[in-house]
Structures are given as structure tokens and as C-alpha cells.
Amino acid sequence: MEKFETLDAIVAPLDRPNVDTDAIIPKQYLKSVKRSGFGPNLFDDWRYLEPGEPGQDYSKRKLKPDFVLNQPRYRDARILLARENFGCGSSREHAVWALEDAGFRVVIAPSFADIFFNNCFKNGVLPIVLDAAILDRLFAQVEATPDYRLVVDLEHQTITTPDGEKLSFAVDEFRKYCLLNGLDDIGLTMQHADEIRAYEARRKTEAPWLFA
Amino acid sequence: MSGRTLYDKLWDAHLVREDSDGTALIYIDRHLVHEVTSPQAFEGLRLAGRKPWRSRSILAVPDHNVPTIHRERGVAGIDDPVSRIQVETLDQNCSDFGITEFHMDDIRQGIVHVIGPEQGATLPGMTVVCGDSHTSTHGAFGALAFGIGTSEVEHVLATQCLIQKKSKNMLVRVDGEATAGVTAKDIVLAIIGEIGTAGGTGYAIEFAGAAIEALSLEGRMTVCNMAIEAGARAGMVAVDQKTIDYVAGRPFAPRAEQWEQAVTHWRTLKSDPDAEFDRVVTLQAADIRPQVTWGTSPEMVTSIDGRVPDPAQEADTVKQTGMRKALEYMGIQPGMAIADIKLDRVFIGSCTNSRIEDLRAAAAVARGRKVAPGIRQAMVVPGSGLVKKQAEDEGLDRIFIEAGFEWREPGCSMCLAMNADRLEPGERCASTSNRNFEGRQGAGGRTHLVSPAMAAAAAIAGHFVDVRDLV
Numbered sequence: 001m002e003k004f005e006t007l008d009a010i011v012a013p014l015d016r017p018n019v020d021t022d023a024i025i026p027k028q029y030l031k032s033v034k035r036s037g038f039g040p041n042l043f044d045d046w047r048y049l050e051p052g053e054p055g056q057d058y059s060k061r062k063l064k065p066d067f068v069l070n071q072p073r074y075r076d077a078r079i080l081l082a083r084e085n086f087g088c089g090s091s092r093e094h095a096v097w098a099l100e101d102a103g104f105r106v107v108i109a110p111s112f113a114d115i116f117f118n119n120c121f122k123n124g125v126l127p128i129v130l131d132a133a134i135l136d137r138l139f140a141q142v143e144a145t146p147d148y149r150l151v152v153d154l155e156h157q158t159i160t161t162p163d164g165e166k167l168s169f170a171v172d173e174f175r176k177y178c179l180l181n182g183l184d185d186i187g188l189t190m191q192h193a194d195e196i197r198a199y200e201a202r203r204k205t206e207a208p209w210l211f212a
Numbered sequence: 213m214s215g216r217t218l219y220d221k222l223w224d225a226h227l228v229r230e231d232s233d234g235t236a237l238i239y240i241d242r243h244l245v246h247e248v249t250s251p252q253a254f255e256g257l258r259l260a261g262r263k264p265w266r267s268r269s270i271l272a273v274p275d276h277n278v279p280t281i282h283r284e285r286g287v288a289g290i291d292d293p294v295s296r297i298q299v300e301t302l303d304q305n306c307s308d309f310g311i312t313e314f315h316m317d318d319i320r321q322g323i324v325h326v327i328g329p330e331q332g333a334t335l336p337g338m339t340v341v342c343g344d345s346h347t348s349t350h351g352a353f354g355a356l357a358f359g360i361g362t363s364e365v366e367h368v369l370a371t372q373c374l375i376q377k378k379s380k381n382m383l384v385r386v387d388g389e390a391t392a393g394v395t396a397k398d399i400v401l402a403i404i405g406e407i408g409t410a411g412g413t414g415y416a417i418e419f420a421g422a423a424i425e426a427l428s429l430e431g432r433m434t435v436c437n438m439a440i441e442a443g444a445r446a447g448m449v450a451v452d453q454k455t456i457d458y459v460a461g462r463p464f465a466p467r468a469e470q471w472e473q474a475v476t477h478w479r480t481l482k483s484d485p486d487a488e489f490d491r492v493v494t495l496q497a498a499d500i501r502p503q504v505t506w507g508t509s510p511e512m513v514t515s516i517d518g519r520v521p522d523p524a525q526e527a528d529t530v531k532q533t534g535m536r537k538a539l540e541y542m543g544i545q546p547g548m549a550i551a552d553i554k555l556d557r558v559f560i561g562s563c564t565n566s567r568i569e570d571l572r573a574a575a576a577v578a579r580g581r582k583v584a585p586g587i588r589q590a591m592v593v594p595g596s597g598l599v600k601k602q603a604e605d606e607g608l609d610r611i612f613i614e615a616g617f618e619w620r621e622p623g624c625s626m627c628l629a630m631n632a633d634r635l636e637p638g639e640r641c642a643s644t645s646n647r648n649f650e651g652r653q654g655a656g657g658r659t660h661l662v663s664p665a666m667a668a669a670a671a672i673a674g675h676f677v678d679v680r681d682l683v
């Protein structure tokens with residue numbers, strides 16, 4: 001997993017609540033057995049005029065001009081502003097893979113769905129929860145200011161706006177540690193293999209039917 | 213010290229270790245696997261030179277991509293080459309790692325959340341995970357069951373554990389008795405309408421109260437299935453005699469002495485009377501009428517005698533935007549009577565509503581009636597090969613076929629339209645599935661979520677109708 005330390009990047013606003021993972025990456029792209037290449041299909045139904053299929057030449061597809069991420073000013077965005085309950089619905093990790101593949105490393109929203117939130121950390125993407133009122137302000141600033149950027153500093157847990165305002169955010173200590181160091185958590189769990197074996201030995205006596 | 217909730221008990225029993233900040237390692241008893249969210253996990257395992265910690269804890273089945281016709285051709289019958297590769301990849305991974313898999317031509321094949329309980333592979337007191345958000349279904353057995361992402365699938369394969377922090381406890385109590393024609397689906401849609409699609413975020417929900425106790429295990433599975441649609445990764449119901457009777461004799465269930473030992477333990481799987489919940493929500497079953505969703509989120513729901521709401525009446529501007537976008541997508545107007553919504557297709561199936569009881573409820577409405585001429589397609593997709601066989605033994609297939617429904621082979625089908633079953637742009641469907649998101653049943657398709665009885669009634673009438681007027 002790629003490390004996450006700081007990010008200074010263009011911000012794109014996606015102003016609607018309950019954005020579900022079906023919208024982030026539609027089902028036809030879940031047939032892939034790979035982890036990469038989902039970026040061109042991020043928000044596929046909103047991004048393109050016609051429904052797409054895997055394997056198409058994406059450069060030939062017509063874009064919906066009014067979709068926010070199709071606007072030239074947001075082309076290089078790596079930070080996404082979103083609304084309540086972002087990433088709800090299906091557990092598909094492809095949603096995070098698509099965001100990451102399209103360049104997004106940070107999503108800022110008032111709330112996230114649990115599974116999506118969790119999936120982000122496994123892929124070097126940082127989901128940040130801020131108060132809805134702060135989000136309202138950021139949305140207004142992004143829309144009013146061309147090339148609006150934010151600086152996200154994970155170590156110090158701060159977001160700095162272009163006028164120098166510092167916003168602080170919370171992050172789970174263990175997840176922060178994994179993200180800062182780009183750590184694979186399977187390796188970390190494997191360090192506790194003896195404890196897992198001891199648990200199993202105890203459970204085999206307490207609940208032998210689970211091991212039949 | 214106050215008593216423990218059911219969730220507390222399940223959590224405590226599976227805790228391998230816990231750090232001072234609450235980050236915990238939880239042991240997983242049952243790992244269910246399907247073809248869509250597992251290939252990258254197996255690939256990761258191979259790349260790291262790892263193998264599954266306990267292959268015998270895993271049960272695999274292809275369900276999302278499988279066609280619901282011409283199954284006699286097996287994997288070769290999947291026309292879409294990309295889908296076929298995904299199913300073949302699952303077959304190969306299971307064969308390489310010694311994992312039990314019900315193949316496409318096995319009568320036990322079906323939707324992963326239907327076959328787990330059907331086989332007794334889901335047992336009370338277990339932790340059950342699957343790379344699928346509707347894993348919450350299995351909580352109906354007093355199990356701790358939740359959906360995980362692909363990285364976590366790989367983590368469970370490699371370590372038999374998950375890294376988690378404990379959720380908060382929520383109790384959703386549905387008191388009293390539901391009226392005739394009001395089903396588990398209507399109850400859970402009403403709950404989601406009440407607490408919202410993010411209402412359960414960060415919580416494990418226990419469903420309780422007389423109306424939940426009165427449900428069969430099939431009904432409880434329908435309720436727990438949609439816990440995720442209320443934002444909760446896990447939903448659960450306490451164990452009672454019905455739970456134990458359901459599990460008894462199933463192929464993977466314990467036998468003889470171990471059965472007695474297990475049952476003694478299972479009877480403790482309920483919240484203590486003095487257990488404290490972080491949040492309690494109470495509904496009266498008598499107030500719940502048959503439900504129909506009108507928008508593109510399951511919380512956008514009302515009763516069959518209701519009307520499409522007006523965004524102008526919504527004070528919250530973010531919600532108002534969501535409502536406007538939803539109505540525009542759904543192609544309906546504020547104030548329109550739900551009963552005036554005309555349909556193009558009807559889908560009866562999915563891990564929410566494809567069990568034998570669901571098919572019986574739909575057949576009871578369809579019996580001796582005909583699908584309305586305006587309906588382009590009405591299809592019934594049983595949840596598993598064994599559900600299909602039982603339905604056929606009971607003659608339900610004849611009832612459906614005579615009424616003009618298509619009788620299909622088991623799979624996820626048009627719930628998410630990964631196989632060939634899908635809506636065309638602009639088509640409107642009454643569906644017994646769990647998500648009415650934009651494009652869920654096919655790009656541009658419009659989904660209204662209902663119970664199996666309500667879906668059958670809509671097929672007969674050509675528009676939504678109160679099933680209580682038909683039976």
C-alpha cells in the first residue's frame with residue numbers, strides 16, 4: 001500500500017447526499033479479476049452520456065458536460081468533497097480502487113458508510129469526517145474559487161485552506177500508523193499468530209461443533 | 213455492572229486480543245465466498261506466498277454472475293466472457309486451496325446468503341463474514357455477521373481474523389402484531405424510513421419485540437438482510453426455539469452429543485434483561501402498512517396508500533437536493549399517488565426475498581390470476597436450487613407460469629444485474645430486492661422496492677396496488 005503523509009491538491013465538490021458504491025463504480029466493471037484500471041469508470045453513469053461496458057475504448061465515449069468531474073477546473077483534483085453517508089450500499093472495494101485509480105487520495109464528508117470507510121484505509125485513501133457546517137463552507141469556497149486547493153497533513157491531522165485557516169480532524173491511531181507507513185495489516189496480524197492459535201485451542205474445547 | 217447485549221456476548225466470545233485503543237482482533241468462524249469480491253483476495257494471498265488459515269471454515273458459491281436460464285450448459289453457458297472468467301477463477305481458487313464450493317451445476321448452488329442458512333453452514337453464535345454487504349442476513353440466527361471488503365477477505369483468508377473496533381449497540385423494537393398482508397419486508401422498510409439509511413452507521417442493530425419474534429427465520433433473514441440499508445454492518449435477532457428448530461438436521465449442523473452441547477450454548481444467545489443499548493428505536497407493528505419506495509435510496513419510502521413527497525416541503529437543503537435528483541431520475545412527480553405508478557417489469561428474487569416463504573406469498577397472490585398486459589416481463593428467481601425444487605414440489609412454479617411469470621434458475625439476477633437479467637434505460641420495476649439506487653438494476657432503470665406479495669400484486673394490476681385488497 002502506498003504511504004500517505006501529506007497531500008496538497010485541487011479539490012472537487014460532489015454535492016449530493018447518499019452517494020452509493022453502485023454510483024461510484026457500476027456493476028458491469030466488477031467482473032474484472034484485477035485490482036487496477038477502474039479509474040476511467042469512476043461515476044460511470046454520471047460521467048458519460050451512454051452506458052458503458054468493460055473493455056470499451058473510453059477515449060471515444062461522450063462525456064456529460066454538466067457532471068462536476070468533467071469540468072476542466074477539476075481535472076487534476078485529488079481531494080473529493082462529499083455529503084452525508086458517502087459510500088453507502090455494496091461492500092465492493094472496487095469503489096475505492098476506482099477513486100484511487102482516478103487520482104483521489106482524500107474524501108472529506110460529514111459521514112461515511114462503515115464498509116466503504118474501512119476499505120479506504122486498506123488502499124491508501126484517507127476518508128476525513130468534518131462537521132456538516134464546515135463542509136457547507138468548503139463547498140461554497142470551492143465553487144467560488146478556481147484552482148481551490150487544500151493541504152492535508154495526516155501526521156498533524158490538519159487541513160489547511162488557501163487563506164491559511166487550519167481545520168483539525170480525527171483519525172484512528174492504528175489506521176493512521178498503517179497509512180503513514182504504508183503497512184499491510186495482514187503482516188501485522190500475523191505477528192499475533194500464537195494468540196490466534198491459543199484462541200482456537202480454547203474454542204475447540206468450549207465450542208467443538210465450530211471445528212467439526 | 214449492567215448485563216450484556218447479544219452483540220456484546222458475540223463480540224466477547226470472538227475476541228482474540230484487544231489493544232488499549234480498542235483496536236481488536238476478532239476470530240471468524242464462517243467465511244462465505246463468491247466470485248465477484250474474492251479473485252483479488254486470492255491473488256494477494258498467492259503473491260505474498262500465503263495460504264488460507266483454515267480452508268474448512270470457507271464455503272464458496274458463484275451467484276452474482278450466473279445466468280438464470282440454460283444452466284444445463286454449466287460455466288460454458290455464461291455468454292459474457294468476462295463473467296465466465298470470474299466464475300472460472302473462483303472454481304480454480306477453490307480447487308487450488310481445497311475449499312468447498314457448490315458449483316453452478318450443483319442443486320445446492322444459490323445466492324450465498326440463502327445457501328449458508330439452508331445448509332446449516334450459518335449457526336447461532338458464529339461470526340460470519342463474506343465480501344458482500346448483505347452478510348448481515350445471517351444475524352437472523354443470533355450470529356454476528358457482516359460484509360467486508362476484498363482486502364478484508366484476504367485478511368480473513370490469511371489469518372482467520374479481522375481487525376475491528378467494537379460498534380455501538382442499537383435496539384430496534386417492533387411491538388405488537390403486524391396486520392395481515394404486512395410482511396418482514398414492510399417492517400424493515402418502515403424501520404429504514406424511520407431511522408434513515410445512515411441511522412445505523414456505527415451500530416450493530418438487534419431487532420426485537422413481538423412482531424420480530426412472530427416472524428419465521430425466513431422473515432428474520434429479510435429484516436437482518438436490510439440492516440445494511442439502514443447503515444448498520446450487522447443486524448441480529450436473539451435465538452429462540454424457532455432458530456433451533458430451523459437449524460436442526462441441516463447438512464452442516466452439529467449432530468448427536470455436539471448438537472446437545474451447542475443447543476445449550478445457543479439458548480444463552482440473547483440480550484440480558486438489564487443490558488443497556490446506546491440507542492433504542494421503537495415502532496408499533498400495527499402502524500405499518502405495505503411499503504413502496506419512491507426514490508433512489510431505501511429511506512425514500514412510503515405506504516401503498518401514500519403519495520410521492522414534495523421536495524419543496526423539505527427544510528434540509530441537502531436532503532431537498534437529494535429528493536429532487538431522485539424524482540428526476542425516477543420520472544415521477546411530487547403528489548402522485550403511489551398506486552398510480554405504472555410498471556414495466558416485476559422481479560421477485562434476491563437475498564432479501566427469494567426463500568420458500570417469499571415464493572409462497574407471491575404465489576398466493578398470483579394463483580388463478582394473470583400478469584397485466586402492460587407488464588413486459590415478470591420473473592421469479594428462486595434463491596437456491598433447493599428452494600427451486602421445493603417450490604416445484606409444492607406446485608408454485610405452475611402457479612407462476614400459468615399466471616404469466618417466468619420461472620428461472622437461482623442466482624442474484626436482476627437485484628444487481630451483473631448477469632444478463634437487467635432493466636433497459638427508463639424501465640420501471642417493482643422489485644423484491646434491497647436497493648433502489650440509480651442504475652442498480654441496469655443503467656437508467658428505475659426500481660421500487662416492495663415485498664414479494666406486493667410485487668406479485670403489482671404484476672397482476674400493472675401498477676402498485678394494496679395487496680390486502682387482493683387476498
